Amino acid sequence: MTQINVGILGATGMVGQQFIALLSRHAWFKVAWLGASERSAGKKYRDAAAWRLPVALPDEIANLEVQPATPAASAPQLVFSGLDSSVAGEIEGAFAQAGHTIVSNSRNYRMEADVPLMIPEVNGEHLSLLKTQASRGWKGRIVTNPNCSTVVLAMALAPLRQFGLNKVTITTLQAISGAGYPGVASWDILGNVIPFIDGEEHKIETETKKILGCFANGKVEPHPVVISASTTRVAVQNGHTESISVGFDHKPSEDDLINAWSSFKALEGLPTAPAPPVVYLRERNRPQPALDVDRGDGMTVTIGRLRPCPILDYKFIALGHNTIRGAAGVAILNAELMHREGLL
Amino acid sequence: MTQINVGILGATGMVGQQFIALLSRHAWFKVAWLGASERSAGKKYRDAAAWRLPVALPDEIANLEVQPATPAASAPQLVFSGLDSSVAGEIEGAFAQAGHTIVSNSRNYRMEADVPLMIPEVNGEHLSLLKTQASRGWKGRIVTNPNCSTVVLAMALAPLRQFGLNKVTITTLQAISGAGYPGVASWDILGNVIPFIDGEEHKIETETKKILGCFANGKVEPHPVVISASTTRVAVQNGHTESISVGFDHKPSEDDLINAWSSFKALEGLPTAPAPPVVYLRERNRPQPALDVDRGDGMTVTIGRLRPCPILDYKFIALGHNTIRGAAGVAILNAELMHREGLL
């Protein structure tokens, strides 16, 4: 099979580096183009970016010359974006206008009515929204994935929709990599908890409803679940831990819930799709970031500690890798699904 | 004023050391007797215990000979207990039988119907339960304080009872010192979150109701609030952070809540009582253990981030020092209150 050339916008940042790490060994996609800010453009990638991941930076990518983050003939048709939201709106729009397919991790277009907010295992049918983007006059299109903490929550909730999911209370304990680089100052987080992440609670409370919603009549109807989110930052490198309570219209048994998670279907034939996507751990003190975050190469969400909740119906803990399942990995999975659906 | 001699049971442990640190500069009480396990008995305290607190161990305490943890003529009438719960039941009972007043941080007697479970600012009137202990045939008595995470929660909730508090959802992020010493292995917590603390959720859900309850007709009627607790351990030295949602019969305004906390009354004239006991911080990213845990010498509970909760009525963050306000400090305050009430 011939590999498809892809580009990466925001290639020097935390999510950009994770895109490179994951794509450097990808079966379908080959990194052929890197775009970044003016400060980096014109340099070899190895000189433009301080590589900060524990896996080696491949030489062929290290030697790529970083390009300006503007549409150009040299840029591949498929472009992943890990751009900072301060610039993503304009740049991603310009690329879509110019005919590129943008698969973005940025928040700017997530809540637009005609933009799919995707987790392939959860709402693949939302890709149908893409047809409605034509009215923007774009030659290309934009697909987005959710905020990192939202991805973990939505993966845990999606299999539970069948029981009439109606209420969710969540407190997150989020890893520092979710804040990008340099992100959180070490002085602020070493031996500490920061009980505030700007804008994060609103994203969880709104994005989740869109992701879990149904596509019908050319649009996505948000799921009616009501969500209350509290978000905190803890001294963990990778992995968002979430303490979740859920209420239902039709209260299931604990076994029903575990069965629902365990039977949540993997996407077959997509290189980045883990099988299974969700794993329930029966040990009483799991999941833990240090032990479970890399399951399924960082694409599996682990769940544990299911027990009754005296306020809603049940409570449990969920965990996912925030820069893989919660960012670069889910974006790549989006592109894989689009490729299989003939949308690239 | 002549100082009152006091003893400490479990003097070598984490809470025992905190008792020593706090009492070594106390205006009323003077540490005159240290009790610990057979392994330590007969040694000077400096040889029996590896001192692990950043404040200096006073020489006069370092040179005390550790005694067996059994009632003896040499033991003072007032004895604080930081014993491990595996032995506290029997030993504290024996001391009470022998006529000592035991002010205990251990969990063994907390939920006994005739034992006060005390936070002086919250439920001083529960001391009236002491009269009912006579029926045990004890010459002495036992007073207890709550579990460390419960103290912080109860301090935050007590001022809100006036609004018909009926529901509470809480997720804790607890410091390692709460597990004693050696407690949590560094391999388990460095860069990690452990989403399980054995027995802790049950303690929060039950002890809080007793603390907030009313004393009437010779007994304590538990408060009717329903509580759902999830507890986690994080890589913090001292300070339990709590993400709390609350529901009310009579929904107050945000200002009502802040006023309730701010006007929560300090106990005047007690050396360890902080003024004010609860502080509301208006910065959007507070309280934080690294910045706020030592307020009021570790006796003040700080609260922040009050905002509406889409599931219950409001949510907020609370923080308290788990080995001071949550253990040794609150026990000392219990003894101070008893002294003022003529109960020593």
Next chain:
Amino acid sequence: MTQINVGILGATGMVGQQFIALLSRHAWFKVAWLGASERSAGKKYRDAAAWRLPVALPDEIANLEVQPATPAASAPQLVFSGLDSSVAGEIEGAFAQAGHTIVSNSRNYRMEADVPLMIPEVNGEHLSLLKTQASRGWKGRIVTNPNCSTVVLAMALAPLRQFGLNKVTITTLQAISGAGYPGVASWDILGNVIPFIDGEEHKIETETKKILGCFANGKVEPHPVVISASTTRVAVQNGHTESISVGFDHKPSEDDLINAWSSFKALEGLPTAPAPPVVYLRERNRPQPALDVDRGDGMTVTIGRLRPCPILDYKFIALGHNTIRGAAGVAILNAELMHREGLL
């Protein structure tokens, strides 16, 4: 006694905040003026700076209006500087030119032949260099203190000069607060060691020789000791730990060394001078940042683990608080000494 008004340049940074914390309870000096960058000037201090220390920011300082970092009539005669070295050279020079006494923590003037590089207990006589600054045409003057890791080393070595100290090998394990704020990114240091601090090894190898040198004939003759430094950053909030080997012309006994440290003389009558300045700990696993960094309110250097070195003569561990003894505290002590000597 009337307090002396003082100013602080670089008031919003890590060292600037430490100046404020220490001076807010100072017997002689009163913070009356705060200077910072254009971005902060004109704002109240509480709005210009995110206060990041665990002690409370006093209201009277919080309400001061931050001034531009330029000499002005309103600035007090005595000005402490915690400016970043990228701007300190020019600004401190301008203040000295305009008649101010600058007591600086910045590196820019440290190695100038006519500028004292001071640790009061070590080389108070170097203040005589100030007379030679007249030839610069300054109406004022500049006094500096060493780099934070150098201060700890020089305090440990100063009492050993009597034995013909000739060689030193040192590896440091330095706290993150030494890098300022935001300083080290949490991604870079959590669970990690960074074996490089830009310029630090050169500072240790050169500044130490000047500090330990003799003042004679109007200049400071550097001490002939040869130093080899390796510097690393570790995940510690405050406190530089140093692994040190030393060689001598006249090899002393271990007792000689411990006596030398223990008899190192405190400066009497200066509010910030700890007594004793150096403490030798006999426990085999000390000093440790978590337990010992705050000795003497952060001004005492602790030493331990003295033992023979198979390569040089002896080796030991030293520890000091890098933003107090190693920065703001030593600067304040410099000013106190100057005041006593009639140099303010």
Next chain:
Amino acid sequence: MTQINVGILGATGMVGQQFIALLSRHAWFKVAWLGASERSAGKKYRDAAAWRLPVALPDEIANLEVQPATPAASAPQLVFSGLDSSVAGEIEGAFAQAGHTIVSNSRNYRMEADVPLMIPEVNGEHLSLLKTQASRGWKGRIVTNPNCSTVVLAMALAPLRQFGLNKVTITTLQAISGAGYPGVASWDILGNVIPFIDGEEHKIETETKKILGCFANGKVEPHPVVISASTTRVAVQNGHTESISVGFDHKPSEDDLINAWSSFKALEGLPTAPAPPVVYLRERNRPQPALDVDRGDGMTVTIGRLRPCPILDYKFIALGHNTIRGAAGVAILNAELMHREGLL
């Protein structure tokens, strides 16, 4: 190729778990027998041991019944040992007596004159010592590997022997996993440095000389290098960082040293042997545990920051994975070499 059945003594500990993790995917060896203390014997491994590594425990090992740590017919001929040194002496001796080949990570036999202390790339010829073990009356034999911090040092020094290596000063910054489990209490190391590891400095100073020594006339002549070691514990999960200075009889150039490391020969054909065994990193702030510890699947030692030393000749930083290259991995490599040499 038929796999060779192997056993693991001390299977539940930190090093025992690392043996299992590495051997579960090994081409030559198959874990068929697990031995541990009486407390664990008779249980399935999954019930006897809390699995604490981030890789999954294979089901076929999880279901093995743990055996007592005594020689038995069921135990394979080749047995790896990760036993605690408090019991390793007696148990390993009994197994050797009974005819087993013990490949041990424990310290008990390391310095015995007739026991090879091995790092295969460094001193494979020391296996010739095995012949001399016959005089003990053992039917089997014992081979050992060095202490974890010693392995990293010896790998860095071995290629430098050609220049007349004569002096070494080393300060280590060691990971918590080196202390086993539960090992270091989190209270002791979080945000801290512990400048003491019991017995570690002596091991480095003596074991290194044996490893680097020559085998001649039926015995190992220790290398004459003089070593001064200082050891500290830091808050790192895996990876010992070492700050090293070296002196030579024939001072080489920096390029000579880098060439020596880069040309240090890999062992071909052994599954666990990394190629290359030593890597020199030219970035100025490397190696770092968080970025480099897993190179070569944890078997590669990384070196960086080579620069002149004002006391000895050069200084540099070395890093290695302490439970892989420094323990279980090097032991497995020892067994692989023995297999190739026909010694199993």
